[in-house]
Amino acid sequence: MTRIVQIANRVGPGSGVAGVAWNLEQQFRALGATVERFTYSDARRGKAERPWPTTRWRARLAGGWRQVWFSTVGTRRAREFIATRPDAVVICHNSVMAGDIFINHGVLLALMRARGRSAWEIYRNPVHDFIYLRDRIRYRGRTHRAVVALSQAAAAELRSTYGPVRPRIEVIPNGVDLDRFHPPTPVERRAARELLHLGDDERVAMFLGHEFTNKGVSFAIQGLLHAESVLLLVVGGTDEIIAAGKAEAEANGVAERVLFLGPRGDPTPFLRAADLFVLPSASEENALVVLEALASGLPVIATPVGFAPEVIVDGVNGFLVERTGQAVGERMQQLAALDDADLAKWRRRARESVEAYGWRGVAQRYLDLADELLAEREHEHGGSGHPFARSNG
CATH class of the missing domain: 3.40.50.2000 (Glycogen Phosphorylase B;)
Structure with missing residues (x-):
């Protein structure tokens, strides 16, 4: 039985990254996998976060701080979590620098360029600089075994932004709940x-x-x-x-x-x-x-x-x-x-x-990829499945 750990800021029904992770979680279980999650809340270890005042600029500061914190402290704590689960294949959805598979939900620099931002406007923000350097390490190094792009265009965008991407790139699109979303009666x-x-x-x-x-x-x-x-x-x-x-x-x-x-x-x-x-x-x-x-x-x-x-x-x-x-x-x-x-x-x-894009089929593609990576990992390390065989950096 395949064991999956998903790392995401949040997992829950709805749209965005949280919704993708939630839909995958439901379908992984339906397909017989054991599934766990590691979220921003788990990284906080139950410690309540101080509320930030709700002005636009303070909200941006809070978002930047969470990016940096989850990328650094969150990475260390995520690695501690998955080290106790050597048989799991880990799917990372966001900032954390750990996991066998990283799902690229967006390239910040490409998004900013699409909005017409100049290089100065992009790089004068220290959080943007941090994200670029973090993800350059992610894509050019050994942090992950595979990167999932959500479209062929996204795969090309990764290469044009970061140059040669060291992990293998797989294109697996998002899915849709075909029962919930149907032509109305x-x-x-x-x-x-x-x-x-x-x-x-x-x-x-x-x-x-x-x-x-x-x-x-x-x-x-x-x-x-x-x-x-x-x-x-x-x-x-x-x-x-x-x-x-x-x-x-x-x-x-x-x-x-x-x-x-x-x-x-x-x-x-x-x-x-x-x-x-x-x-x-x-x-x-x-x-x-x-x-x-x-x-x-x-x-x-x-x-x-x-x-x-x-x-x-x-x-x-x-x-x-x-x-x-x-x-x-x-x-x-x-x-x-x-x-x-x-x-x-x-x-x-x-x-x-x-x-052809139901979530069940999409989830099966992830499980097939997970089985391939698990077999590679066990072959490289004599079947030990040691957690550090994931090359988490």
Whole structure:
């Protein structure tokens, strides 16, 4: 029986890294593996963290401090934890410099470049310098046996940012819960629309993202100028960025066609109410929401970043577009103008395009990789399985 330890800041249902680790954990167990976790809370050893004042700059300082702490003290404590589990294969999702497999959920420097930041803006932040040096050691050294990239584009991005990557690179995309995210029944769709006071005939686009600038909500809002029959649901954000989004919608004269719903724990009611999904991101690794939207039967309009070009077939289950309001809007209007029968064909193709990406199959690929690495480790060390055979640096 395979034994897995996952290292992550947090593990829990939802989106982001925590959600990926949680979904893998559930499926590993369903496939018969023994699974444990080591989180930021475990590294703290039950010691409560002092609350930071909730201003934006102090929140950034707190985030930087956690990065450095979990990368240093957390690494030492994680290694102590896994040293007592010599038969485990360790999957690391975040800052800690330990584990057989590291999952690359994003390259900070590439993200900053995609946002148009100059080298000076990037490197004047000492936390960014620390992350770059830490990850250069991670990718060029012997910390891990394998690195998982979430798309072919992400694998190329790793090499272009850090040069030759010493561990083997495997591309394993994120998965989607095909039972939870499914095309709605007529009853589910009607209930979702009634919740939002929407009529049956209105064409609705949905945007989901907690960070509006990178995810490109501005281009979805500007796109409404070219998609006069479309209503836009915006899910996510904070009070500050929602206020900015509302101001932009007002300035473009489309405020009456944008509904800002704020952060919501469960996106399924809104996916059921929508007819299409839009995500004009500047950068992505593997956006879970794209897979969730497609699984829900929504054609997706997205920029060709991250995993989107590997799952969206232009003109079949969605569109790959330039990051402009006009490009986004013209495709929204094209889908909105379809009659119900033609839109149903798009919805069916959207669902079919992700049926190979269920979490069970993704988890099995990780277990297959874990078995390969475990066999390599035992061969190199005469079957001892000694914990330090993982080359944790």
